[in-house]
Amino acid sequence: MKRRVVLVDDHDLFVAGVRSELGDAVEVVGQAGTVADAVPLIVELDPDVVLVDVHLPDGSGDAIINAVAAERPGVRFLALSVSDAAEDVIAVIRAGARGYVTKTISGAELAAAIERVATGDAVFSPRLAGFVLDAFRAGEQVGGDAELDELTPREREVLQLIARGYMYKEIAARLHLSVKTVESHVSSVLRKLQLSTRHELARWATQHRLV
């Protein structure tokens, strides 16, 4: 069955481009350009995946995620943005998005990312992997939960390979793991990213809220 997808982006040209690039790979059931329009639409349509722009005219993507999560816990979010600012990306991920990809992603890669998010896995772009490694760098620990505030050596290795541009399949081959194991490492990093109280992450999130 095709995944039902809602697009939330205020750039009509871009939305049209995504629709045509995705083609038949998924079923685009709706689209919205603002936070105010998106929330009731998503609650009504109950799609599998919502592609959400980080910046919208009346707020940011995390506002949608926060508003929808209580009523539709099954809806998964994938952040799609041109923004390079770490605090923006980290804020959406911490709100509950299961991944972040840049808008230059190809149609086929985007379809694969949607499928991966729909099945509950995480999708990290090289850039996001870099942010995360930066945030979890050793030696900046300020107390808190050690299990959540540190990456395991394996998780670090996987993230480094993602940052270097490797795909999950290539990472699995290189580290002699199954793709499933690679996926579970990435999901575990996502969980840490969302739950950790690590100083760097908290700082990014606060900065974002202040803006």
Place this chain on the structure above:
Amino acid sequence: MALRSFAPSSDERVVAGVCAGIAQTLAVDPTLVRLVFALLALAGGAGILLYLALWAWAEGKRVWVAAALAFVAGCVLLGALGLSARAVVGIALIAGGLALAWRQGGSFHPDAPLSYGGIGLAALGALVLLWGGGTSSALLAPGAVAGALLLIGGPWVWRLAVERDVERTARIRSEERSDMAARVHDSVLQTLALIQKHAQEPRRVASLARRQERELRGWLYGDHPLDESASLRAALEAAAGDVEELHGVRVELASAGDCPVDASVGALVLAAREAMTNAAKFAVVEEIDVYAEVTDDDVSVFVRDRGAGFDRAAVPADRRGVVESIEGRMERAGGRATVVTSLGSGTEVELRLPRRAS
């Protein structure tokens, strides 16, 4: 200020539950509320009247009965405080005038119409107070008049202040807009003009668009120093931008950590640039992934493409690119370059430089 409504408490009531209800609403001890009412009751029975007023208001929403009772209670209270009958009448008139002004949408909101009846009543009260209200009125009258004036005139003063703020915000915004317009003109519009001119050359259009994107991005989200000598990331970004522009590929740059650019890090950047150039020229790909990582021990840069790859043994000896520009350069800087490649599986160049203690 909104009046908080309350419901008489039937659980803890002594008479009608008014005191207990107020105590619940304000979250204080009911005994305290009862004590206040008891003290007020001593003042000519004002407390009892006030109690009845509140009870009438809470029980059946008989607002007018409650208001009249409260009004009489206030007069009795002022009388009990030793004011002359005249002063009480004056204050009552002022209070009535203000209440009227308020009921008519009054002057409490800046945009509401003036309530002439209310103002007239309040002014009459002030006159009564000023003329022979006895000794106590000499003390009270100026204050009452000033208070009435403040309530009526205050909102207009407030509105003036707000308007001035709005005006200032608008001025700042228009300055920001013209700054933005200048930047957009200097960069984006120029690039769009160039793109129209070169519409027949896709590679040139792509690289123009890409460079513009990079520039705009740096301006919009640039929170890290863009000084190339200060930051490895900035230097790599500049190198990636050059390669994109020269060869029409996309360079996806990710990084963790950053460090200043000294002589050996500078050599690392040049080697990375060479690796990107090679990938752009020979790999036949649209995208190159570059990842830079700075740890306490070393600086690493990975340049990867999913292109054609090559057989090192088959590279002619006179082609010095990889050997000289990348490996030789890294060795002289005290680092190491590793090239992993094979035909058909792409190429990854790994550059590693130990960080000196200095």
